[in-house]
Amino acid sequence: MDAFDEATLRPLVPAVIGVLVRRGADFAAAEDAVQEALVEAWRTFGGGDDGPGGDGGDDGAGATAGPRDLKGWLVTVAWRRFLDAVRSESARQRREVVVDGRPGPGPTEDADDTLHVFFLCAHPALTPASAVALTLRAVAGLTTRQVAEAYLVPEATMAQRISRAKRTVSGESFDRPGDLATVRRVLYLVFNEGYSGDVDLAAEAIRLTRQLVELAGPHGEDPETDGLLALMLLHHARRPARTRADGTLVPLAEQDRGLWDTTLVEEGVTVLQSALSRQRRGEYQLQAAIAALHADAPTTAETDWVQVVQWYDELLALTGSPVVRLNRAVAVGEADGPRAGLAALAEVDPDVPRHRAASAYLHERAGDLATAARLYAEAAGLATNVPERTHLTRQAARLNQASAAD
Amino acid sequence: MPRYLLLKHYRGAPAAGNDVPMDQWAPEEVDAHMTFMDDFAKHLEENGEYVDGQALAPEGAWVRSEGPGKPPVTDGPFAETKDLIAGWFVIDVDGWDRAVELAGELSLAPGKDGKPIHEWLEVRPFYGSPTATGD
Numbered sequence: 333m334d335a336f337d338e339a340t341l342r343p344l345v346p347a348v349i350g351v352l353v354r355r356g357a358d359f360a361a362a363e364d365a366v367q368e369a370l371v372e373a374w375r376t377f378g379g380g381d382d383g384p385g386g387d388g389g390d391d392g393a394g395a396t397a398g399p400r401d402l403k404g405w406l407v408t409v410a411w412r413r414f415l416d417a418v419r420s421e422s423a424r425q426r427r428e429v430v431v432d433g434r435p436g437p438g439p440t441e442d443a444d445d446t447l448h449v450f451f452l453c454a455h456p457a458l459t460p461a462s463a464v465a466l467t468l469r470a471v472a473g474l475t476t477r478q479v480a481e482a483y484l485v486p487e488a489t490m491a492q493r494i495s496r497a498k499r500t501v502s503g504e505s506f507d508r509p510g511d512l513a514t515v516r517r518v519l520y521l522v523f524n525e526g527y528s529g530d531v532d533l534a535a536e537a538i539r540l541t542r543q544l545v546e547l548a549g550p551h552g553e554d555p556e557t558d559g560l561l562a563l564m565l566l567h568h569a570r571r572p573a574r575t576r577a578d579g580t581l582v583p584l585a586e587q588d589r590g591l592w593d594t595t596l597v598e599e600g601v602t603v604l605q606s607a608l609s610r611q612r613r614g615e616y617q618l619q620a621a622i623a624a625l626h627a628d629a630p631t632t633a634e635t636d637w638v639q640v641v642q643w644y645d646e647l648l649a650l651t652g653s654p655v656v657r658l659n660r661a662v663a664v665g666e667a668d669g670p671r672a673g674l675a676a677l678a679e680v681d682p683d684v685p686r687h688r689a690a691s692a693y694l695h696e697r698a699g700d701l702a703t704a705a706r707l708y709a710e711a712a713g714l715a716t717n718v719p720e721r722t723h724l725t726r727q728a729a730r731l732n733q734a735s736a737a738d
Numbered sequence: 739m740p741r742y743l744l745l746k747h748y749r750g751a752p753a754a755g756n757d758v759p760m761d762q763w764a765p766e767e768v769d770a771h772m773t774f775m776d777d778f779a780k781h782l783e784e785n786g787e788y789v790d791g792q793a794l795a796p797e798g799a800w801v802r803s804e805g806p807g808k809p810p811v812t813d814g815p816f817a818e819t820k821d822l823i824a825g826w827f828v829i830d831v832d833g834w835d836r837a838v839e840l841a842g843e844l845s846l847a848p849g850k851d852g853k854p855i856h857e858w859l860e861v862r863p864f865y866g867s868p869t870a871t872g873d
Contacts, residue, residue, distance in 0.1 A: 578773070709761035720794050726768045728761035 337378065338473075340402065341370055342541060345473035348406045350445020351432040358415050358453060360498035363470045365417065369410035370473060373402075447547045451510020454518040455501045463495040463518045464525070468533075469494055472540060478531045515544065515617065516560050523564050534571070538564050558607035559617030565600035566623035581723045585632040597627045618647040637667035654684045662690050671697035687723060688714060696731065705731035741789060741830050742837040744844060745860035747835075748796050750821025755856025756849045763850050774847045782829060785838070793825035837861050 345366055352362035377398040399405040453467040468474045468482070480490035523537035541561045548554035573587035580586075604620045622643045629635035644660035647653075657680045665673020673694045680687060692707035708728035714719035760768060782788035801813040827844070831837050841859040849855035 578776070580769075580772075705761065709759070712761065713796050716795065721793075722768065722772050725760050726765045729763050729765045729768050732762055733764050 341373060341406075342473035343539070343585070344403045345370070345408055346449035346471045346543075348401060348410055348445040349449050349470055351407050351449075352410055352414060354445060355411065356409075358412075359470075359504070360495070360502050360503050361414055361417060362410070363408040363498060365414035366406070366473075367469075367475070368413045369406050372409055373406060410702055446543070448510070450515045450544060451512075451546070452501050452504060454510065454515040455504060456511065456514060457500050458497050460518070460521055462493055462500070463514075464521050465490060465493050466497040466501075467518050467522065467540070468536070472536050474531060474536070482525065482531050482533050495512075512548075512554065512557065516541075516557060519544065520560060520564075520646055523567075533569055534564070538568060555607040555610040555612050556614035556616055559620050560604050562600045562604035562607060563616050563620035565596045565603065566620055566627050569596035569627060570599065575719070579719055580726075581719050583723075584626065589630065592627065600624065600627070613646070613650070615647065615651055618643055618650065622647075631639060632666075641667045654681050658684050658687060658690055662693070665694045665697065670694045674698065685714075685716070686711070692724075692727065701731045701735050707737065739830050739832060740834075740837075741828060741864040742834075743860075743862045743864065744827040744829060744837070744841050745862065746824045746826065746844070746857070747823035747860065748824045751858040751860065754849075754858065756851075756853050757855075758850040760849075767848065767850060767852060770848045770852065778844055778847075779827070782827065782840070787829050787831050787836075789828035789830050791825070791827045794823055796822055796824070798822070834863070837863075 345664070348366050348369070349359070349362045352365060353359055357365065382477060402673070409656045450467075450471055453470050454463050458466065465479055468477065468479045474482075476491050476494060477487050479494070480487040483490065519537050519541050522540070523534050525533045541557065541564060545554075545557050545561055548557050569592050570587065571594065573589065573591035574582055576582060600620065601624050604617065604624055605616050608621065622640055625640050626635050627642070640663045641660065644656060644663055647658055648656045658677070661673055661680055663675035664676040674691070677687075677691055677694060682688075688711035692704045692711055695701075696704035696709060705728050708724050708731065712721050713723035715724055760771070762765050763771075779788060779791050782791075799814060801810050801812045803810050827840075829837060829840060831840065838861060841861045845857050846854040847857065
């Protein structure tokens with residue numbers, strides 16, 4: 333039965349945490365209690381084959397039908413777990429007084445609470461790495477093991493990182509509005525981590541951003557969050573074409589555009605257009621606009637590079653980012669030729685990541701193969717991962733071979 | 739079973755038999771080398787001898803404390819002379835002989851002209867492993 337699986341449960345996590353915190357639980361305890369309630373829900377209604385005690389049977393057999401109000405059920409169980417935990421603490425009486433003194437069960441503003449959980453997980457007191465880990469656990473409802481696998485660190489390490497993060501934000505009130513820009517940045521970081529283990533972080537980031545878009549209001553009061561969603565969808569659409577079966581990178585120009593997910597592209601473009609129409613442009617909308625122009629072109633050569641450069645100009649004016657300046661130089665190379673691109677690149681700080689790779693590419697297009705080969709080899713030495721290094725080394729090898737044949 | 743570290747060097751090891759920088763190879767030779775490395779790791783896993791394998795970037799620095807209250811000093815990102823580790827495998831095998839045998843296989847990764855590199859690999863036993871050096 334599909335009605336009850338991780339995908340059904342996870343979206344409820346931040347709302348349930350929010351209810352518990354409203355009722356007086358501190359954030360860390362609420363988060364723990366909700367995780368336990370999730371496990372219990374899974375054991376009671378779910379496939380039952382997720383844990384060591386599972387029977388591995390199919391979803392139907394032996395599983396009780398799910399409750400009508402799943403969120404209400406989770407709140408009840410999590411609250412009971414929370415009270416059990418409180419009672420078993422040594423300072424039990426003092427804590428019970430605290431709990432009794434807080435508002436009891438009653439109607440809660442779901443959307444508001446969920447948004448607060450987003451804000452809390454993206455709290456400025458947390459390092460970006462901790463904010464990302466806490467968001468994955470408290471907002472996405474991933475287990476500590478899943479978060480640890482996604483980041484390739486031991487589970488105990490991740491558990492420590494998460495509890496440190498929870499301690500940091502534990503005393504924070506739920507009543508102060510948080511910074512939506514920080515939440516967006518954390519979600520963007522999650523998206524950029526890609527995926528490994530059994531959790532696809534890019535897909536997870538898209539799911540959470542959709543949630544954030546809904547929380548921001550039905551009529552898109554927040555175009556920049558829409559812009560972030562559009563950007564993720566447009567990048568995600570290209571993922572099937574971005575690597576070969578052996579893990580090596582395929583540059584944009586060589587990607588098989590037939591592999592791009594056109595449904596995601598269409599959705600991304602629609603979301604973006606509605607965001608741009610509200611005339612409050614931000615970084616993510618502008619990046620998405622560039623991604624949309626790439627997604628729209630049948631080939632690299634047919635890309636509207638002039639318009640790409642215009643969007644980069646706007647993005648540069650907004651951010652002043654040296655990375656944007658670098659990407660703009662590459663786009664200028666496509667729009668106005670490699671010499672113009674190299675001139676634009678000359679204004680970019682050479683320490684910006686991928687500066688040498690961009691320079692190598694533009695030199696190759698300008699016909700200076702020997703310089704391009706040297707720069708590709710240098711870029712390979714500076715690469716931050718193995719597929720990228722292999723790709724750049726291969727480029728150097730290709731050009732060295734070509735010039736040796738002359 | 740004892741554990742060993744197989745260290746692959748960028749620099750600092752004796753020169754390889756077929757010692758040509760990778761960017762001077764043909765693109766297909768680069769591919770063949772990468773495939774060999776992947777297959778090597780896969781075979782180790784199938785044998786139950788694999789523990790860990792990682793590649794390291796050539797950048798890095800020596801770092802030393804200058805004492806309390808002072809920032810640590812580094813020798814800058816591009817020191818020219820030091821030994822550089824390119825990556826490692828950690829293996830869990832029957833003993834020293836098997837570790838040496840596997841390092842020997844790894845040394846034969848294909849390079850320029852499809853010929854084996856005959857690279858020098860460093861093999862180091864982990865403390866705490868029984869009969870680590872093969873006695």
